[in-house]
Amino acid sequence: MSAVSFPRANPTYCAASLRLSCPATVNGSPTQYSVTAEALEAHFGARSPREEDLLAAFTSNRQRIEQLAESLFELTEAREIVLRSGHFRFAG
Secondary structure (H helix, E strand, O other), X not given: OOOEEOOOOOOEEEOOOOEEEEEEEXXXXXXXXXXXXXXXHHHHOOOOOOHHXXXXXXXXXXXXXXXHHHHHXXXXXOXXXXXXXXXXXXXX
């Protein structure tokens, strides 16, 4: 089982890939996770892929997003993950 933690840093927005990224620590090693604009729009009510809309949706749903990120870090042992709409759809 991995030890996963999420520092309370503000997400960074990448306009080129339309996603927000946040730091994480897995077994003491720094890494990051990202969530796509599509996922934030489809599952968390972001009104558009604009930074302010994505940040509002992320902030309101951060706990659920980080729960899924933690599960995927543990399941895949990946160094970095990108949460897409399908991840949330199948997570329920």
